Structures are given as structure tokens and as C-alpha cells.
Amino acid sequence: MSAEATRTIKVNYLARVEGEGALTIRLKGDRATKVELRLFEPPRFFEAFLRGRSQMEAPDITARICGICPVAYQMSACHAIENALGITVDGPLRTLRRLLYCGEWIESHVLHMFLLHAPDFLGYDDALAMAKDHPEIVKRALRMKKAGNAVVAMLGGREIHPINVRIGGFYRVPARSELNQLTEELKWGRDAAMESASWMAGLDFPDFERDYEFVALRHPNEYPLNEGRLVSNKGLDIPVQDYDNHFVEEHVARSTALHSTRKQGGEYQCGPLARVNLNFDRLSAGARQVATSIGFTVPCMNPFKSLLARALETIHAFEEAVEIINGYEPPARPNVDVPTKAATGFSCTEAPRGILFHRYRLDAEGIIQDAKIVPPTAQNQKSMESDLRQLASRLAKLPLDQATLLAEHAVRNYDPCISCSTHFLRLNIEREDEA
Amino acid sequence: MARKPKLAVWKFASCDGCQLSLLDCEDELLAIGEAVEIANFAEVSRAVVRGPYDISLVEGSITTPHDAERIHGVRRASKVLITIGACATAGGIQALRNFQDVKEFISIVYARPEYIRTLATSTAIADHVPVDFELRGCPINKRQLLEVLLAYLHGRRPLIHRHSVCMECKLRGTVCIMVSRRVPCLGPITHAGCGAICPLYQRGCYGCFGPNESPNVSSLSDAWLSAGAAPAEVVRVLQTFNAAAHPFADGAAALATRRVNATEQGA
Numbered sequence: 001m002s003a004e005a006t007r008t009i010k011v012n013y014l015a016r017v018e019g020e021g022a023l024t025i026r027l028k029g030d031r032a033t034k035v036e037l038r039l040f041e042p043p044r045f046f047e048a049f050l051r052g053r054s055q056m057e058a059p060d061i062t063a064r065i066c067g068i069c070p071v072a073y074q075m076s077a078c079h080a081i082e083n084a085l086g087i088t089v090d091g092p093l094r095t096l097r098r099l100l101y102c103g104e105w106i107e108s109h110v111l112h113m114f115l116l117h118a119p120d121f122l123g124y125d126d127a128l129a130m131a132k133d134h135p136e137i138v139k140r141a142l143r144m145k146k147a148g149n150a151v152v153a154m155l156g157g158r159e160i161h162p163i164n165v166r167i168g169g170f171y172r173v174p175a176r177s178e179l180n181q182l183t184e185e186l187k188w189g190r191d192a193a194m195e196s197a198s199w200m201a202g203l204d205f206p207d208f209e210r211d212y213e214f215v216a217l218r219h220p221n222e223y224p225l226n227e228g229r230l231v232s233n234k235g236l237d238i239p240v241q242d243y244d245n246h247f248v249e250e251h252v253a254r255s256t257a258l259h260s261t262r263k264q265g266g267e268y269q270c271g272p273l274a275r276v277n278l279n280f281d282r283l284s285a286g287a288r289q290v291a292t293s294i295g296f297t298v299p300c301m302n303p304f305k306s307l308l309a310r311a312l313e314t315i316h317a318f319e320e321a322v323e324i325i326n327g328y329e330p331p332a333r334p335n336v337d338v339p340t341k342a343a344t345g346f347s348c349t350e351a352p353r354g355i356l357f358h359r360y361r362l363d364a365e366g367i368i369q370d371a372k373i374v375p376p377t378a379q380n381q382k383s384m385e386s387d388l389r390q391l392a393s394r395l396a397k398l399p400l401d402q403a404t405l406l407a408e409h410a411v412r413n414y415d416p417c418i419s420c421s422t423h424f425l426r427l428n429i430e431r432e433d434e435a
Numbered sequence: 436m437a438r439k440p441k442l443a444v445w446k447f448a449s450c451d452g453c454q455l456s457l458l459d460c461e462d463e464l465l466a467i468g469e470a471v472e473i474a475n476f477a478e479v480s481r482a483v484v485r486g487p488y489d490i491s492l493v494e495g496s497i498t499t500p501h502d503a504e505r506i507h508g509v510r511r512a513s514k515v516l517i518t519i520g521a522c523a524t525a526g527g528i529q530a531l532r533n534f535q536d537v538k539e540f541i542s543i544v545y546a547r548p549e550y551i552r553t554l555a556t557s558t559a560i561a562d563h564v565p566v567d568f569e570l571r572g573c574p575i576n577k578r579q580l581l582e583v584l585l586a587y588l589h590g591r592r593p594l595i596h597r598h599s600v601c602m603e604c605k606l607r608g609t610v611c612i613m614v615s616r617r618v619p620c621l622g623p624i625t626h627a628g629c630g631a632i633c634p635l636y637q638r639g640c641y642g643c644f645g646p647n648e649s650p651n652v653s654s655l656s657d658a659w660l661s662a663g664a665a666p667a668e669v670v671r672v673l674q675t676f677n678a679a680a681h682p683f684a685d686g687a688a689a690l691a692t693r694r695v696n697a698t699e700q701g702a
Binding site: 048142143408417 | 448449452454455456459461462473479482495499529537539541545551553557573574577632633636638668671675676
């Protein structure tokens, strides 16, 4: 074949991602002439129909943007509106919110690591096929996932779209005895997550690195969940309310998701790898210890190793959940008073897939006048496309089926969640070789 | 050995939460994988087995011209078609566009409206093709999903009650929060299935399972108003996750009309 032959790799419906998308890569020789993620998740217009709704409805409504990470939407909505109203949710209520988020991180990370991502490393179509050869690995994963879900179900009322989160705190807070019932399984989960991380470290990671700008929250003394400054490894360090001054969203024809970029810097990456790189010192003792034992060092610039970042965060989430439950003293009231006032509020929290920004403008009666929501997958799209562009020379040398698999694998590194197409994916690798 | 039944899961406009309910059956998932062939389930597997499918689960509502075509293909390929969740059974929260100008919605969210292909309405699957069973909820209850799957695999009717959330509170022994604390609650007009969790957590039901078999929306609206709820608040709660379900939509419209009349009389 000629060195300048062109071929196209197409994935018309990307599997093992949440939502709908497609990917086209056109290769000329070993260069990519086109890399295009196409998101055809039907638009649902959340930002439009939030207008005219009560501030108290925002956590329940925005939860419906994503069935995989509803707690993230609820947390960003609550903190943004509380920011507007000038109220602070502190003490045990604040800690319970962290516990709820730990539950969602566990559930979402384990789902992605074992059911969606690990089959790529081992060459299976799905986790059910993987379970035939590795039954204990998959069974352990399902039990870990269940332990995370049990936290969300206990504290939130149910696993998907929890009903117990409200502006100002919760509708009902648990008794010590209720939380204590979770402890034993969470301790088992912590040990299982440590063993899983060691198993994952033995997988074959493609040799690939890129000079990323990682963006994540950073908090003075905690691993970031609900609060912190927005920081990057390239000098960004801003309070969350300055988000709009530093980030911009653009609308491209192929996508119902808006692409997010840094105003000066261009593309960036958020999510577990960004968080671990920027907050390694804030990880729990157990997570840092496992990182040392498996030889995971920061900064890690290999997106395929996001799997290990997710594994470390899973250990952290189990450890922090146990710690929170051990120190829990129920608050006197399940929530703080919520006033109404005309104001604008901002929040960024760390969804399992990365930073999730919400901004609301409220009127004096507590009605939402304007809402802006920037989900993590929208922010990672450009980074995914650039990874594929850099992989082009490798894709060009592979037979089509293996090239397609590698390209899909590279996209799944980001755990893309397309249903958040408030604003995502199929793969088309085009190459007109053997001409 | 007899051929395993083929199971397919299809997604239309939705949040993925209802299909995730199947993956949330952590104790049963591997057994499900033994009992059926996962023939087409993009969120879980790259493998795609050709139809026809014995059971199709359909999540999401119809909101684009392309999807309005695609659902007919799904119906043709499916022996049994079961819709799961408020989007598929009632249009979901995205049906709020049905009551407003979708062009305005597009311009609020997207800088380049000309790139967006969408319908003016979000509609239930049953508005487009015959549906064998509708499982309600935003999200569906995973126990109910297992019951429906088991029923169809064994050729019997699913045991899904169509009574109200009130019955579930009584069955659990939850004290009525509307009676005891005057907390406005949609329980009396809302389809059972969630296990009446909101009242258990000291909040009123917000109707995410949609209307029950024979809801008296007008009477409950009055009860909310007398408990101190503003009319706009009652309209909003009816117009949320099952906004286009007829009893809820009609109830909200009636209340809006009443407000207009009251304003005119007051003027």
C-alpha cells in the first residue's frame, strides 16, 4: 500500500458508554486527517426548563440529567443555590453529603472499571463474557458496587435519583445505628478495592503519554468532592465563581454536547486522573500506600492509567466512608433554614467523571431565572479527540478490528457519560488503503 | 439445550438511569446473563446479535425525527416490547417542551440552533408503536423490573400493582405525613412501585411514578391549596417528571385556568 493511502475507521454506535455517540477517524498514511466525536444523544433542554422552577426543585430536576451520577448533579445544584443565598451547610450535614458522594463514586467507579473498561484490557465484549473466565473478579466487583449503592440507598432513599437531598441539607438524617449497619461491608469493600487495584496494575497498559493540562478542584485539607479552588498543573488557580472568565463552551455541528475549552489554554482533561495528579497528597493513607506498592507515581500522563486513578479513588472513598460513619453524631436538625433572595450562585463539585459546574440566577421569590450546567464529558471531548489524533500512527498499522478496539478503548479511558448531553458517542475509523 | 431467549435494551431520549437499574441488580446480574442472551445492550456490551429479539426493553422518549423512525424498527424486531421509566411511558421531564415553544428552548441552550434536529414534542413510546407492557417510575424500581422480566420469560402476567403510593405507606406502616404534619404529598394520585420512600424520609411524594389507575387530581389539588401550597407550586409539581401523563397534564391545566379566572374576578 502507498504511504499516502487514506482509510477511515468508523464506530457507528459506541458501546459500554453511557449514552449515544459515534466516532470517525480518517487516516492518511499514519496521520489522522480527521478525528470527530459525534454526539447524537437527543437534546433534552434542561437549562431551558429550569427557568421558572423553584430553587428547591433544582436538585431533583438536575439529577435526571444523568442516571449514573445523579448525586453529582444534586450536590452541584445544592451548593450553587446555597452560594447564591449565602447559606453554609456545615458540621454533620456537610459530612453526610461527603458520605453520599463517596457512595456514588464507589458505585460509578466500580461500574466503569469492571463492567465497562476492564473488558477492553482483557479483550472481552463485555463483563458477562469476562465473568466466565474471571468469575471471582467480576463477583467481587459486583459486591463492591453494591456496597457503594447501599450507602446511596440508605442516605438518599434509593440508588438512582435519590429523594433525600435538599437545599440546606437533607429531609431526614440517619440515626447512628442505621449508618453503623453499613460499616462492615464498607470495610470489606476497602480491602477488596485494595486487592482490585493490585490486580489492575498487572494489566497491559498501552504505552502512551501526552502533555495534558489537568483541571480539578483542590481543597486545603481534603480530597476534593464538594468544595475547593479550581486548579491545574499549568498555573490555573481560581475560585469557582471565576469559572466563566476562564472557560468557554462552543457549539459544533456534529454534537448535541457543547465543547468546553480554556479561554487561553485550549483543551484540558478533568476526572480521576486529573484529580489524583493534582491531589495525590490528599488521598487516604490506604490509597497512597497502594499507589506506592503498585508503582503508580504522579504526574501520570498516560490516559489508559486512568483505570488505576479510579482504583485509588475507590479505595479512598471506601476509607473515607468508614471514617465518616465512625465519627458520626446526628445533627439536631436535618437541614438549615433556606431564605429567598435575588442573587446568582456558582458551584463546582467533583462528579465521578470530573468537574461539574452549575450556575443559577434566582429572583426574590426563589424562582430560577437562568441556569448554566457544564458536565464533565463536555469538557473532556477535545482531549479525547487529541488522544485519538496522537494514536493515529498506531491505528494505521493495525487491522481494522484491532484499530477500532484500540480507538474505543482510548475513548472509554474517559468514562464518557453521553446522556449528560445537556450537552456525547459511535466510532468511524476511515482509511481508504489497500486501494 | 433450548435456545436462550434474546434480550435487547434500547435507548431513546433519557438519562440511562432505568437501564442502569438492570446493572444495579448486583446479586442477580450473572444469573440474568445465564438465563438470557444479552443480544443488544450498548451500555453493557460491544457484542450485537441480530434480531428478532424475544424481549426488548425500551428506555427514553421520542424527541427526534430519526428516533420516530427508529422505534418502528425496534418494534418489528421485538416479540415483546416493554417500556421502562417515565420517559418511555409518559415522555419524561423533557416533555416540558410540549407546553412551550421548543425553538425558544433550543436558543436558550445552544449557540447554533441550526445544528439541532429535534421535534416540538417529547412523547411516550406507546404513542408511536404498540407496547406490551409499561413499567413506570423515574427511575423504575429494580425489583419491579426483575418481576416483569421473570413474568415474560415464564409467560405469565407481571404482578405490578396499579394502586397509589398511599397503599404502600399503609403496607409499610408509615404515618401519613399529609394528615399528621400537613406536608403536601402527591401520594394519593401517584402510581405505586417505589415503596413510598419519600414519606418515609419525611417529604411529600413528588409523583415520579406518574398517575395511578384512577387519580382524583382536582380533589388533591384542593387539599394542597388548603395545606398552604401556592397554586403555582401545585402546577409545577404536576408538571415535572410525568408532565405529559394525561391526568397530571389535565390537572395542571385546570388549575392554571382556575388561577386565570380568579385573577379576572379579582380585577
